Structure formats: C-alpha cells, structure tokens
Amino acid sequence: MDYLIFSLSLMFVYIGLAQLLHIQFGMAGIPNFGVVGFWGIGLYGTGVLYVNYGVPLLPAIVVASVLSMVIGYIMALLVLQRSGQAILAATLALAAVIATLVVSEKELTGGVQGLGTIKFPFDGVDSRNLIFMLFILAVVLALIWLSSRLRDSRMGRQLVAIRDNEELAASLGKDTAATKRLVFAITCGFMGVLGGMSAPLHQFLVPYQLAPSLTFAVWIALVLGGKGHNLGAMIGVFVTFGLFDILIETYAPVPAEQAILLPNFKLFCYGVLLVMIIMFRPKGILGEDKPRVADAAAGKG
Amino acid sequence: MLLIDAIFIGLLEASPLILAAMGFTLIFYLNGFMNIAYAESITFGAYFAVLFNVVLGLHFYMAIIPSMLLSGAFSVAVYLAIFRPALNRGVGPTEMIILSVGVSFMLRYGVILVVGPENLFLNEPSITYLRFLGMGATNLQLVALALVLLAAGVLYWMIYNTGLGEQMRGLANNRELAMASGINPHRTSVAIWFIAGCAGGLSGVFTGVFAQVTPYMGWNVILITMLVTIVAGVGSVRGAVIAAIAAGILTAFITLVTKPLYAEVILLTAFIGVLTFRGARTA
Amino acid sequence: MKLEAHNLTKAYHMHEVVNIEKVTFGAGGLEGLIGPNGAGKSTLMGLLTRRIAPTSGTIKLDVGSGEKTLNPLKSHEVARIGLIKTNQRIQGFDSLSIRDSLRLAATPPQDEGLMSLFSRKRDSNEIEEKVARLVEAFPFADRNGYAMSGGEKKLLDILRCLIKEPKLFLMDEPTAGLPEDITRLVMDMVREKVQAGRMRVVVVEHDLPLIWEYCDFVHFLSEGSILFEGKPEEVKANRVVAEKYMGV
Numbered sequence: 001m002d003y004l005i006f007s008l009s010l011m012f013v014y015i016g017l018a019q020l021l022h023i024q025f026g027m028a029g030i031p032n033f034g035v036v037g038f039w040g041i042g043l044y045g046t047g048v049l050y051v052n053y054g055v056p057l058l059p060a061i062v063v064a065s066v067l068s069m070v071i072g073y074i075m076a077l078l079v080l081q082r083s084g085q086a087i088l089a090a091t092l093a094l095a096a097v098i099a100t101l102v103v104s105e106k107e108l109t110g111g112v113q114g115l116g117t118i119k120f121p122f123d124g125v126d127s128r129n130l131i132f133m134l135f136i137l138a139v140v141l142a143l144i145w146l147s148s149r150l151r152d153s154r155m156g157r158q159l160v161a162i163r164d165n166e167e168l169a170a171s172l173g174k175d176t177a178a179t180k181r182l183v184f185a186i187t188c189g190f191m192g193v194l195g196g197m198s199a200p201l202h203q204f205l206v207p208y209q210l211a212p213s214l215t216f217a218v219w220i221a222l223v224l225g226g227k228g229h230n231l232g233a234m235i236g237v238f239v240t241f242g243l244f245d246i247l248i249e250t251y252a253p254v255p256a257e258q259a260i261l262l263p264n265f266k267l268f269c270y271g272v273l274l275v276m277i278i279m280f281r282p283k284g285i286l287g288e289d290k291p292r293v294a295d296a297a298a299g300k301g
Numbered sequence: 302m303l304l305i306d307a308i309f310i311g312l313l314e315a316s317p318l319i320l321a322a323m324g325f326t327l328i329f330y331l332n333g334f335m336n337i338a339y340a341e342s343i344t345f346g347a348y349f350a351v352l353f354n355v356v357l358g359l360h361f362y363m364a365i366i367p368s369m370l371l372s373g374a375f376s377v378a379v380y381l382a383i384f385r386p387a388l389n390r391g392v393g394p395t396e397m398i399i400l401s402v403g404v405s406f407m408l409r410y411g412v413i414l415v416v417g418p419e420n421l422f423l424n425e426p427s428i429t430y431l432r433f434l435g436m437g438a439t440n441l442q443l444v445a446l447a448l449v450l451l452a453a454g455v456l457y458w459m460i461y462n463t464g465l466g467e468q469m470r471g472l473a474n475n476r477e478l479a480m481a482s483g484i485n486p487h488r489t490s491v492a493i494w495f496i497a498g499c500a501g502g503l504s505g506v507f508t509g510v511f512a513q514v515t516p517y518m519g520w521n522v523i524l525i526t527m528l529v530t531i532v533a534g535v536g537s538v539r540g541a542v543i544a545a546i547a548a549g550i551l552t553a554f555i556t557l558v559t560k561p562l563y564a565e566v567i568l569l570t571a572f573i574g575v576l577t578f579r580g581a582r583t584a
Numbered sequence: 585m586k587l588e589a590h591n592l593t594k595a596y597h598m599h600e601v602v603n604i605e606k607v608t609f610g611a612g613g614l615e616g617l618i619g620p621n622g623a624g625k626s627t628l629m630g631l632l633t634r635r636i637a638p639t640s641g642t643i644k645l646d647v648g649s650g651e652k653t654l655n656p657l658k659s660h661e662v663a664r665i666g667l668i669k670t671n672q673r674i675q676g677f678d679s680l681s682i683r684d685s686l687r688l689a690a691t692p693p694q695d696e697g698l699m700s701l702f703s704r705k706r707d708s709n710e711i712e713e714k715v716a717r718l719v720e721a722f723p724f725a726d727r728n729g730y731a732m733s734g735g736e737k738k739l740l741d742i743l744r745c746l747i748k749e750p751k752l753f754l755m756d757e758p759t760a761g762l763p764e765d766i767t768r769l770v771m772d773m774v775r776e777k778v779q780a781g782r783m784r785v786v787v788v789e790h791d792l793p794l795i796w797e798y799c800d801f802v803h804f805l806s807e808g809s810i811l812f813e814g815k816p817e818e819v820k821a822n823r824v825v826a827e828k829y830m831g832v
Contacts, residue, residue, distance in 0.1 A: 031395050031398075075573075078573060078576075078577040079573070079576050079577055082576060082577070084394065084395045085335060085394060085395070085398070085531070086531070086576045088335075088395065088398060089335075089527055089528070089531055089572070089576060090572075090573050090576045090577075092524060092527075093524070093528065093569045093572050093573050093576075094569075094573065096524060096565070096569050097565075097566055097569045097570060097573075100562055100565050100566050100569070101566060103562060104562035104563060104566070146701065149701040149702070150701055152706060153700040153701045153703065153706060154691055154695055154696045154700040154703070154706060154707070155696050155697060155698065155700045155701060156701075157680070157684060157687070157688055157691075157696075157706075158688065158693075158696045160677070160679050160680065161677045161680060161688050163679075164676075164677040164678050164679050164680070165675060165676065165677055165678075167659070167675075168671070168675045168676070168677065169677075169688075170658075170659040170660045170663070171633070171635075171659055171660075171663055171668070171669065171671075172660075172663055172668070172688070172689050172744065172745075172748065173660050173663035173664045173692075173693055173748070174660055174693055174696070175660045175693060176660065179696070182698070216402060216406070219399060219402070220402075220403070223399055261413070261414060261418075264410045264413045264414055264418065265410070265414060267406055267409075267410040268406065268407060268410035268411055268413075268414060270403075270406055271402075271403045271404065271405070271406025271407030271408075271409075271410060271411075272403070272407055273403075274399065274400070274402065274403030274406065275383060275400060275403040275404055275407060278387065278392060278396055278399060278400040278403065279383070279386065279387055279390065279392075279400070282392065282396060291706075
C-alpha cells in the first residue's frame, strides 16, 4: 500500500510537470529540454535548506521555487528570442550545469554521497504519506485548472498567436518577448514547486535524480498524450508511467531474471511509442484542443 | 608548458569528438534537424568492433574498417526506415529532434535487451609507451589520432572538393533548385548518411578502445557534440572541426587548472552564452 | 499622425536601396506611394515600421501630443503608438478563427496579462460588436470558421489592422490577391474613416487607377528616392513620372 502511495505521488508529480510543459511548448511554443533542471533546483534547493539550515519543508519549497523562477526568467532573457533548436540546446545545457554543480559543490549538497533525510511534514500524524500525496494531487489539479483557464483566456489566445506567428503578433502591438518571459518564468517556478514536493518523496537526494531521463520521460508523455490538448499531459503520463511504472512493474508477474531488464524494456517501448506517434499521429492520442468560450455572436466562433 | 600539455591532451581526447561532430553536422546540414539518435551511430560502431574484434577474433586494427562500414550501412537503414518517411510527411525540425530521441531510446535500450547491459571491452593491440614532443602517449593513442586526422581530412576534402559534397551543399541550400539541376536527392542523402554513420562508428570504435564499450557511450557525448555543432553554426563542417578541437583543448586546459567538473560547467555556460548571441533570431 | 523621415538611407552590401532627403507621410489624408518594381517601396515601408533598421537617418512621429523619434523603437512599440502596416506576403494565425483573429487584434495588450485568466467573459460586448460589424461587412465563406483562400487571408490581414483603429495605416499592395469588388469595399471603408478624421493612410500600389481614384496626395518613388509628390492630377501629368514609370 505504501508503495502504491509512493508511485501515485510520483505519477502526480509527472502529470504536473507534463502539464507545465504543455503550457510552455503546447501553448507558447517554447521547447524546454531542461525540465529536470528547474525541477532539480526545487528538489535540491529544498533539500539544502531543510537539511543544512533546518528550514521547515513548506517555506523551503517556496524559496527554492522562487529561485527556480528567477533562473527561468534569466534563461528566458538569454535565449527565448532565438530559434527553437537554440532554446532546446540551451535548456538542455542548463539542466546539465545544474546536475554538475550539485555534484561539484559537495559541501552544500553532499555531492554523490547524497543529501538527506527529508521527512514528510505534519510530524506525528498517521498516514503522512497519504496526506502528502493528496496535497500533491491538489496542487496538480490546481495546475490543470489554471492551464484550462489560460487556454480560454485572452492571454492564452495571445500565446497561441505568438506560437503561430510571433512577428505578426508583435506587429499588432503584442510585447511577445515579455509575455513569453512571464509565462516561462512562472511555469519554471511551478516546476520548482513540484521538485520541492518531490524531496520528501525521495527522502534521500542523489545527483542521479537530475539525469536527463526525467526530462525525456515528461516529453514522451506529453507528445504521446497530445501536446496541444489540455488533458494530453495527464493521458500521456497514464499511458507511460501509469501503465509501465505502476501497473506492469508493480503488478505483472515476471520471473526474477527478466525483471532486471524490465526498466530497459519500458524505455525501449517509450522509444517505439514516441516514433509511432510522431510518424503516424503527431498531434498525440487526444489530438488538438480548442478553447471553450461562449460566443456572443451566432455560431461556434 | 601548460598550454602545450593542454593542446596535446586536448587533441588526443578530442579526436573521437572531432569525427562525431563532423558526422553530426553533416546530417544537420543536409536535413535541417539535430539527430540525437546519432549517439547510437557512435555506440553501434563500438559494438560492431566488439563483434569483429572479440567475437570473431580479428586483430583490433583489422576490425576498424568493417566496424566503420557496418555502422555506415546501419545509419542508412535507420534513415530509410524512419527519418526519410518522417521528413516526407512534413514533420518540423523540433518534432524531428523529438523523433530522433525516440529512435535513440529504441536503439539504445534495444541493444541492452538483446546484448545485455554489461560493459564490454575490446581486445587492445599491444601497448607501447612513447614519448612524443616531450609528452607521454601510447602507440594506440597516436594511431587513433593519426586515423582521426586522416578521416577528418578525407571528409573535409569530400565536402569541399568533390561532386558529392557540392551536391549535398546544393541540396541543403536550395532543394528545388538543386533537384531542377539534376541532383538526385535520394542518392545524395543516402551517401551522406552513410558517410556520417561511418564517422560516428569510427568515433565509437576509438572511444570504446580507450575506455570501455557501454550502451550509454554515445548518449554521453551527444550533448557536447550538439554543443560543438551549434557553436560552429549550421552546416559549417569546417567550423565543427575547429569547435571540436577548441572544446577538447579548452576542457583539457581547464581540467589541468581546476576541478574537471568545473570545466564542464564553464563549457556549458559558454555554450549558453554562444546561443544567446548567435542562435538565429525569431522576432 | 504624421511621419517625417530625414536623410533616410538603407544600403545592403554597399548597394543603396533607399536614399530620401525628406519626406512626410500622413499630412494629406489618404496618400498613395507609387513607383516601379525595385524602387524600394517595400524597403521604405519596412523602415517606417522599424522591421528593417536604417543605415542612417531619422524618422520622427508627430502624434499630436509631441514628437517621438522612431529609430530605437521595437516592432510592438511602433504598433502601440498607432502605426500599423498590412503584410505584403500572406500572413496569419493558423490556429485562430476569423473572429478570434480579429478579437486578438482588437484587444489592447494590457488586457492580456495574467489577470485575464480570471475574467468571467473572455471578450467584452464592445469588442464582440466591433468584430461582428467587420465580419458581417465582408463575404467570408465561413464567417464562424477560418479564413480559407489566399484572398480571405489577405482580407483578414487588412481587417486585423483596421480593427486596431490605427492613427497611421500603411497598406502594402492591398489589391494583390484580392478580387476587385472586395478591394473597393475595403477602400471605401478606409476612405470613410479618413474623411471622418479618424486616421491617415498611405497606400502602396501598382494599381494606378485605384490610386488616382482614392488618393488625395501621391508620392512617387524611383530608385530609392522620392522624385515627385503632389495631387493625383499633378503626378499623372508629370513628365518624370511618365518616363520612369508609365513607360512613355
């Protein structure tokens, strides 16, 4: 049961990350390949404050997330007005820098020895892990709700316009660079929140957690589910993490020798799925999504 | 003295990277997207070397050419099976990169499932230590360096001095015009992917013999390969060579002066800096 | 609003494409800019809207409440001052319907911030009315859907600019790609707004009859310089214009 709670909690974090990536890439057209970096700033920032300085968990998460937001804003200033490939490479590089710094600054982060232990809040309460899981779920549901509000709002429309034709949007008076920076910084900040919340889940932090695999898992889930659809993130994570990491890895009866290869089989399948989707149904399982707006004039608008 | 150390070590370390960067840039130039699955060209080159050198018992030096050629053939197969159909469907550059990540996962974890996750070792030829310009190096390293420089030279010559290279540059710059003047895009593409695959494979063979053969070896260097390619600018194979050499020397230099990890941080930060000032503008 | 350019030049690789000592746009109501191909009309338009950076010279905007130098401004700042230009090549937002495209253009940027996530209604009645009036006035194939043909997209491009109520409206070859009856509808609407004092317009065109019919003032550009300016009758009768352009 505890293991199921742990797996579900992780899954909710992935859904949250994929939802934020949907806003960044699906809505604003920003290909962020450094997801694990911003999540990692939240994770290790929270860990360092909690373990080294005794800051309680929730304030630590807030501070770490603000740092993640600031770094997101700086990256936005530096590279967001460049080509998609440049943004992809720069964010990938940023995540690598963060992972490397975590290893090199051993006095602060424990380096490869790791950092711990981070415990759930609400000391002394039974089922703290369950309560915390519900807390994560609440945050992720809020993110999904905010994301749908964004899609239906004037700001969301501006983002779509920027994604479709940024120069044209600017010629109509939209400050596209500022809007992109704002959206990117805030979503990176939320990635930091999810990272901070992952700290008590993992309990003991190691630099290996900052490997690019997390970024790619989130991307695969998003592309599979449909990057343009508000619920694409959720569906994608269900189909990848939910199906493989929870259902198959936990419950499928597999003999021990094969079981070691299971994670590799999972990643192999992710690769196959990704190739299939991009080749045959690039919009993803759910396809695209249109804003739900009541049209004052006649018709669907 | 430090500088000469750095240059020498840097060149030695950078030699596989130079080849990888050239191959990666070729594909980027011809087809307009960054092929992350190129990492597996490198990895597969090393695995093919294991096949010839360890399984079939060939001497290491005899295993190099077949491994390289097989790697090139494999690269063409992947192109024909996946990347060309995708391009024909009109998949855009960012989605192509995502697709290449999928291919990379498929190949890498496929290898682990089929061959096993253990690290493998190549049978090195006998090692003798030599002194070269006051530095210590093994005969193997010097052979590697020589072969790499030779391969790089051949590649360079092919791109800038032959008909094939001209065809490739024509296709990359203006596809319709090139096709109208009789260039066959299919044959040229196949040739380029073959050459790029060979370059990657050769890179993998040497990386494998200097260290070990692991399923992740290509994946581990793809980031720096991308970095070097972007710094060089799209399609400048010349630039890719220079950037790869510079990266190798810079890394060696910084490593000699501070912690090796800081070298990575500085390199990556410099990378972000280059992108800030050079990555093509959007608006 | 008036645009004044002084000593404006633009050179590409040592080849001078535009070289204008002084020109004023916007003083004469509905103005026309004509000239042979390669005269530099598109470059001049790009310079005026800051899409292209000048090699030298200044551009000043007289917005009535004072002067503003145009040179250091960014694309969106230019638009916010009230200087809007249509696109010569077809441009659009593929994901936005006709109405959404117009709503986007009509919505002021300050209403598109984070707070808009919490608005009860996305677009105000005022904006919906403006959009409806424009959409109903033109024969789109699917008024509740998307712009289909190249002509519809061109038209939508013009309407997006119009709904922003520009102070100075630059129209870059509006007839290209539009059927004649639609062009007349557009120009009639434009002339109405100019006569009501709500905006000034500069039309870049090859279609000379259109220029003679609608414009109050015409500038003639050739080989990068303004060779002649005046009322349509004067320009029509001018010998230099006749030689360089109308091939007489």
